[in-house]
Amino acid sequence: xxxxxxxxxxxxxxxxxxxxxxxxxxxxxxxxxxxxxxxxxxxxxxxxxxxxxxxxxxxxxxxxxxxxxxxxxxxxxxxxxxxxxxxxxxxxxxxxxxxxxxxxxxxxxxxxxxxxxxxxxxxxxxxxxxxxxxxxxxxxxxxx
Amino acid sequence: xxxxxxxxxxxxxxxxxxxxxxxxxxxxxxxxxxxxxxxxxxxxxxxxxxxxxxxxxxxxxxxxxxxxxxxxxxxxxxxxxxxxxxxxxxxxxxxxxxxxxxxxxxxxxxxxxxxxxxxxxxxxxxxxxxxxxxxxxxxxxxxxxx
Numbered sequence: 355x356x357x358x359x360x361x362x363x364x365x366x367x368x369x370x371x372x373x374x375x376x377x378x379x380x381x382x383x384x385x386x387x388x389x390x391x392x393x394x395x396x397x398x399x400x401x402x403x404x405x406x407x408x409x410x411x412x413x414x415x416x417x418x419x420x421x422x423x424x425x426x427x428x429x430x431x432x433x434x435x436x437x438x439x440x441x442x443x444x445x446x447x448x449x450x451x452x453x454x455x456x457x458x459x460x461x462x463x464x465x466x467x468x469x470x471x472x473x474x475x476x477x478x479x480x481x482x483x484x485x486x487x488x489x490x491x492x493x494x495x496x497x498x
Numbered sequence: 499x500x501x502x503x504x505x506x507x508x509x510x511x512x513x514x515x516x517x518x519x520x521x522x523x524x525x526x527x528x529x530x531x532x533x534x535x536x537x538x539x540x541x542x543x544x545x546x547x548x549x550x551x552x553x554x555x556x557x558x559x560x561x562x563x564x565x566x567x568x569x570x571x572x573x574x575x576x577x578x579x580x581x582x583x584x585x586x587x588x589x590x591x592x593x594x595x596x597x598x599x600x601x602x603x604x605x606x607x608x609x610x611x612x613x614x615x616x617x618x619x620x621x622x623x624x625x626x627x628x629x630x631x632x633x634x635x636x637x638x639x640x641x642x643x644x
Contacts, residue, residue: 384626386618386620386626387523388600388604388615388618389556389615389628390557390614391604395604398600398604398620399620400598400618400626403598404599405598405599405600405601405617405620406601409603438601438603440601440603492603493602
């Protein structure tokens with residue numbers, strides 16, 4: 355079994371996400387803070403004619419300070435899981451890596467929340483984040 | 499058979515909003531809900547009731563009262579209520595389809611904020627606008643302590 359992972363950089367930390375959840379990789383995008391929103395889902399941005407939630411993955415994973423209003427990052431990932439579509443701002447993205455399931459190791463060194471496995475990609479160990487668990491955490495829906 | 503022209507849907511008809519351009523954010527309220535616009539001085543001559551600062555109610559960075567500030571007398575389900583809008587105030591038409599509803603993930607996470615916000619207008623090349631809901635604002639105003 356193979357998995358396709360997309361490495362993303364958040365501050366100084368590389369992490370990987372299942373590429374199947376990534377709908378689009380955009381350039382830096384402005385977003386709008388929503389009054390009363392919590393720091394994990396602080397606002398919205400416009401994508402394909404609708405407003406989608408901005409999810410602060412850096413904060414959720416425990417690798418970055420909360421996004422400040424108006425703060426943007428180099429790349430914006432549009433992520434989909436079930437009915438939920440959300441935007442995640444990251445500092446960098448590398449090309450999709452096709453990896454064998456056997457290359458995935460149990461969590462050992464990674465400290466990020468939602469880390470499911472670890473893997474060596476591009477010569478660096480990184481956590482593979484479980485996107486359904488992230489979505490579950492911010493939406494209240496059960497992860498599948 | 500000659501087909502009749504289809505009537506334009508409400509989504510494609512422009513709706514007038516009162517747009518308030520504050521220092522930190524632009525927000526708008528459907529103009530049909532506004533009964534009267536006056537200066538703070540005129541309002542104070544009329545009544546001693548305080549008008550609630552919308553930026554404070556929304557929880558966004560407050561703008562100070564200035565010569566630009568206006569009191570909006572807004573019609574809600576429980577009668578009229580006064581709001582203070584700090585910033586440039588003008589009428590602006592938006593298409594209903596351009597008022598994008600908040601995604602449920604954001605509306606739920608925002609609690610009361612989600613109920614006060616009808617949606618957002620995000621048009622390329624201009625400041626985004628938060629469209630507020632009079633009914634949600636009124637509920638918040640009655641529970642708000644300035």
